[in-house]
Amino acid sequence: MATTTTETLEFPSAKWFQALADAADTDAERYRQLGMVECTLVLQVGDAAYRLTFEGFGCTGVSDWDGSEEGVDCHVSASAEDWRELIEHIQARGRADIHHTLNSLVLAGERFHLTGDEQLGIDTFYRYNATFQAFIEEAAKIPTRFG
Amino acid sequence: MTTTVSEPQTPSPTEYADQISLRPYAQAVRKGDFDLTWFNAEPGGGIWGQWGIKAEPSERGITLMDVDRASGLYPGPHAPPGVTPRGAGNEPGLGPRDWDLNDKHELWGENLVTLYEEATSRQWRATEDIDWHLLEELPPDLERATCQFNTFLTMGEYLVNDVLAPWIPAFNTYYHEIKLFLATQLMDEARHTEVFRKRTFANGGGLGMTLDLGNALAAIGATKISSGDGPGGEPGKNPLFSTWDHVSYAIHVVFEGAILSMFRFGEYLGKTDLDKQIFRMVMQDEARHVAYGTMHLKYLLDNSPDADAQLERLNDLATASEMFFLDLFFMHPATVESCSILAGDGLDGIEKGLEIYKMAYRKMREEYLLRTESAGLNRREACMLPPDLPF
Ligand SMILES: [Fe+2]
Numbered sequence A: 001m002a003t004t005t006t007e008t009l010e011f012p013s014a015k016w017f018q019a020l021a022d023a024a025d026t027d028a029e030r031y032r033q034l035g036m037v038e039c040t041l042v043l044q045v046g047d048a049a050y051r052l053t054f055e056g057f058g059c060t061g062v063s064d065w066d067g068s069e070e071g072v073d074c075h076v077s078a079s080a081e082d083w084r085e086l087i088e089h090i091q092a093r094g095r096a097d098i099h100h101t102l103n104s105l106v107l108a109g110e111r112f113h114l115t116g117d118e119q120l121g122i123d124t125f126y127r128y129n130a131t132f133q134a135f136i137e138e139a140a141k142i143p144t145r146f147g
Numbered sequence B: 001m002t003t004t005v006s007e008p009q010t011p012s013p014t015e016y017a018d019q020i021s022l023r024p025y026a027q028a029v030r031k032g033d034f035d036l037t038w039f040n041a042e043p044g045g046g047i048w049g050q051w052g053i054k055a056e057p058s059e060r061g062i063t064l065m066d067v068d069r070a071s072g073l074y075p076g077p078h079a080p081p082g083v084t085p086r087g088a089g090n091e092p093g094l095g096p097r098d099w100d101l102n103d104k105h106e107l108w109g110e111n112l113v114t115l116y117e118e119a120t121s122r123q124w125r126a127t128e129d130i131d132w133h134l135l136e137e138l139p140p141d142l143e144r145a146t147c148q149f150n151t152f153l154t155m156g157e158y159l160v161n162d163v164l165a166p167w168i169p170a171f172n173t174y175y176h177e178i179k180l181f182l183a184t185q186l187m188d189e190a191r192h193t194e195v196f197r198k199r200t201f202a203n204g205g206g207l208g209m210t211l212d213l214g215n216a217l218a219a220i221g222a223t224k225i226s227s228g229d230g231p232g233g234e235p236g237k238n239p240l241f242s243t244w245d246h247v248s249y250a251i252h253v254v255f256e257g258a259i260l261s262m263f264r265f266g267e268y269l270g271k272t273d274l275d276k277q278i279f280r281m282v283m284q285d286e287a288r289h290v291a292y293g294t295m296h297l298k299y300l301l302d303n304s305p306d307a308d309a310q311l312e313r314l315n316d317l318a319t320a321s322e323m324f325f326l327d328l329f330f331m332h333p334a335t336v337e338s339c340s341i342l343a344g345d346g347l348d349g350i351e352k353g354l355e356i357y358k359m360a361y362r363k364m365r366e367e368y369l370l371r372t373e374s375a376g377l378n379r380r381e382a383c384m385l386p387p388d389l390p391f
């Protein structure tokens, strides 16, 4: 059974993103209510990148990204500093304010970027947006050390 | 002088009860002689469908994909003329029934079944699932702009339902997926109308100025299905809405592609956590509608028996749709200005906000071009949506 971590985890790391998935699992009812998801995201944090697979009602797989676009729907990328700013903001407020939602950040396109090989893949980011927003806000529960 | 209109063919309730009690089936049952045609029929013999099928539930429950997998009842390229649900048998003597759309390429998209399941799973309620307590009082100019933007969106939502709803009976029941998916879309659009309406009345504002949107559509016949346009009528006069392919392109690809961008922009513009939440939820629904439109377009172009002619027709239609919706939406003063005020954080920032509005328009245009391209319709050279707005 998934548990919320009390261990301080380094960001960025696959372990840190796995902790987000575990934190989401502890709130399964909320994610079930948001609805099913079928999507693979690559989150790029500076030079590092992680592949997150969402199936059913939650995130079922986290790994270091091997550079393959096979099965990947879209990428969300930003510098390590900008990810850090986002995560520290969420941890201070408990959730994103109006300037820090994922959609706002990628729509502005200044610091965060949404890309993908196919528009239909990019569109999955919109189709499951409320789930992804809830998911990133799990960061509030993860004791974090920035690498 | 008053006259009494009698209808001799309609019996009284007592007469009717007597009549049905004389029917052979009623008489037979009274003697314990049941019909049981359906019960005794051999599976696969024409009266009963299959037997022994056991779809396995996944974590989500039993999906339509699970049922297709278990039964092997995937849709073929042509539907039989009848009301038979795909895989069922028929009562002896059951007659045929005509439908307007009987071929798979006319309506299918490879994501149609999964999108239906996604739609049912990701439904939400405007009354309970929106955290209305997160509303905060806004400066009057921002509240007024929010209300105008929401008024415009409310109109767009019922416009879509008015155009799409009459098409549900056009599809052969064999392709239940399209009927079911459209029903979810109608529910989605109803909820969007509802949530935008509620938002305008929830924070000290109210509904704003009605745009000439519905009138513009009515004038060209979009809502006049029975008088000629659309299913069951004469060939439509308005090419935007005369066939399902055209309706789906004009509505799902052009109109809702633009609306999806508007919702993303609305989330970005939202001045309270509540406004952000509303736009995240409607954005998800809208992206499903666009996903069907894109994949239907692809299926149509890949499978149409006259793909070249189809491509030509669609290009003509795209030209007309692009001009039509640009005028209705992106160039309308009330929309340009309400969005620019929100983007500029107030009336004083309207000019700065206009630049952000133009940025959102450019993104919308690019996403539209990428979607059509991926479906096999290259609009990059011919697109009537200008690369930038003329102000
Ligand atoms: Fe809608």
Ligand SMILES: [Fe+2]
Binding pocket: B160, B189, B256, B285, B286, B289
């Ligand atoms: Fe829609």
